[in-house]
Amino acid sequence: xxxPRFVEQALRNEAITIHGDxxxxxxxxxxGDVVRALRGLPEQPRATGEVYNVGSTEEVTIVELARRxxxxxxxxxxxxxVPYDQAYAKGFEDNATPRAEYGESLSG
Numbered sequence: 001x002x003x004p005r006f007v008e009q010a011l012r013n014e015a016i017t018i019h020g021d022x023x024x025x026x027x028x029x030x031x032g033d034v035v036r037a038l039r040g041l042p043e044q045p046r047a048t049g050e051v052y053n054v055g056s057t058e059e060v061t062i063v064e065l066a067r068r069x070x071x072x073x074x075x076x077x078x079x080x081x082v083p084y085d086q087a088y089a090k091g092f093e094d095n096a097t098p099r100a101e102y103g104e105s106l107s108g
Contacts, residue, residue: 002026002062002065005017006065006069007073009077010069010075011073013077016066016069016070016075016077016080017080017082018063018066018079018081019082020081022063024062025060025061025062026059026060026062026065027055027057027059028056029056033054037054
């Protein structure tokens with residue numbers, strides 16, 4: 001969970017640890033929006049048998065997220081980049097960005 005980790009490090013003025021080069025992206029959303037989507041999808045006949053990754057369509061790079069956290073917490077933290085091979089097991093692939101082409105049309 002990248003956001004809580006970044007905030008915790010920033011509040012302690014510790015280095016904010018970024019795995020990889022920071023160019024990987026994520027889409028964040030409010031938990032209330034996720035609940036609304038998950039409650040609404042079963043009511044849509046077209047959703048039956050489909051797979052959904054509920055999220056936002058606004059992508060943010062991890063390095064930009066770290067900069068935003070640093071700014072909003074008024075932290076003196078430095079950004080520290082850790083290569084994937086030091087942070088994860090061999091063969092790790094980063095593919096956590098959701099496909100936005102589905103949910104909007106079904107969940108509103």
